[in-house]
Amino acid sequence: MKAITIEEYGGPEVLQRRDIALPQPGPDEVLVRVAYAGINFMDVHTRQGKYKASKTYPVRLPCTLGMEGAGVVVRVGDRVSDVEVGSRVAWCISWGAYAEYACVPARLLARLPERISLDTAAAAMFQGCTAHYLVNDVARLRSGDTCLIHAASGSIGQILIQLCRRKGVKIFATAGSEAKCEVARKLGADHSMLYDEGGFAQSVRRLTSGNGVDVVFDSVGLATLRDSFRATRSRGLVINYGNVSGSLHDLDPIELGEAGSLFLTRPRLADHMTDAQTVQRRADDIFAAILDHQLIVPIAGRYTLEDVHMAHEKLETRQQVGKCVVKVDQSVA
Template sequence: MRAIRIHTPGDASHLSLDDMDVPTPKPGEARIRVAFAGLNFIDVYHRSGTYKLPLPAVIGSEGAGVVDAVGDGVTEVRPGQRVAWATSVGAYAEFAVVPAWKLAPIPEGVTDEIAAAVMLQGMTAHYLARSTYPLKEGDTALVHAAAGGVGQLLVQIAAKLGASVIATVGSEEKAEIARGLGARHVILYREQDFVAQTKRVTQERGVDVVYDSVGRDTFLKGFDVLRPRGLMCLYGASSGPVEPFDPQLLNAKGSVFVTRPTLGHYIATREELMGRASELFEWIQRGELKVTVDRVFGLAEAPEAHGYMEARRTKGKVLLEVAARNT
């Protein structure tokens, strides 16, 4: 089979298209004939060595396709079933072996392409809005990078739950995207000070929660827009990791809270995973959640796809088409 591997950490040129043996599923695992792999910033962290993997390694933490074979004891899925997954590395390959409990069946009316696009980012947006800070009618949320993959889904879910969304984006084109998805206010962060604009919009009250996937460029300023006892939710670092800070800052800014969540802790059981995935798929089937696929690259184009993503040019999900479509 063909697969994208890293042999040594580095930039996108370190992504190597290799021929490998087809893996055999062990007990509790299933082998997937991959149709699409989803690209996420964690793939960049794996490639660069920020998050270390035993090398050489096939990367990619999200995908969709058809169950090809199962190991002993597998009851969650069966051969021939369309499935999608996240948080299991190895998606940049024609075949991937995944723990069966992590596989979510894809329902009718949802394509492999959309399923691969929504698993990691969709369940991330779901836990942020449903669990990390359970949004409700009347809440106000600041969403950074609102036109990105998670951002677009988070804006929609937040608005669906009755929250008022203030979105930050980098261009007028992305501002139109955020408005179209339900953002009540949009801030062009390259032209406007998001702190001043957020204070103006909230009449100095501040927001209940900041959802920050940008990191270094926005993190500390974000504390200035939180209401007393509000929550800073740092779930990514596209601009780089945040600098160490004195916890006394939390007191000074109004006894605020900070959390650095990760998806794995919010889908720690199959029951929780299926709950999140099922609700996302239901919203998609009913036309209540729009999943935007921005670009689809071929497997051999993985270096170009990473460059596109790292340049922060994305206006939705980026995918690798690995094999023939299974729709």
């Protein structure tokens, strides 16, 4: 089967299109014929080697890239009882989706409602489940609360805005250009602004009568995290869920004290997708919101296994706004 693999870490040039053996599902896995794979910044991190020592995400070389996809089950392992051959499914945080077939642990599969198309499922599963746990289980936001969402025109940023909006939360947003700020405003951010080299913190304080916000969603990391502390109210929560600009290696906990006894967390999706029921529940909520037109997850670009390296280049150079997918099976709609 055709697959995009990496044998060494590096830039988009290390992506290789290979013919490799069909993977065999283990007893707790299913084999899926992949229709669409999601393209994610996490693929970029994987390619760069950021998970080479990770225990949460034990990605090792050689590796077939892609940790999100949607397709049809073609074989089930001996111990799998709740998924059948022919089921339409989507998954995330299991690697191997940039390929014609992928073996996926059954506990990570979500069955799809009939009206959810395979491309939408591949676009919504990872970021949808991430935004779902961040808003509901980490931030626990309620109507009237305030939050700051960085990289608000990014794939997760866009969904965070919409989920927070539905809860009646007041939203401040940052982005890297005026056009991206406009995307955030259109989705429901009350105020959107440029990062302004950390100047966002002062703007947010001014707009919250000097208090700062209850919660910051920070996926940017190095370039924003210290200023995020300055934008947070006393005893507020900073959620550092990504590090697209790099990691802060010299953080002293006393800084959190000085910033107003803040809470800082670095959560991971894997710890919030621990069993099949949780995976299905999060996916069901996201798909229901899409079908109710409460949540928009547009597909910003479509690639193939031949040109997926171009999507990686756009992600790394910040030219991409929103989510892209790889159409793997050319015979599906």
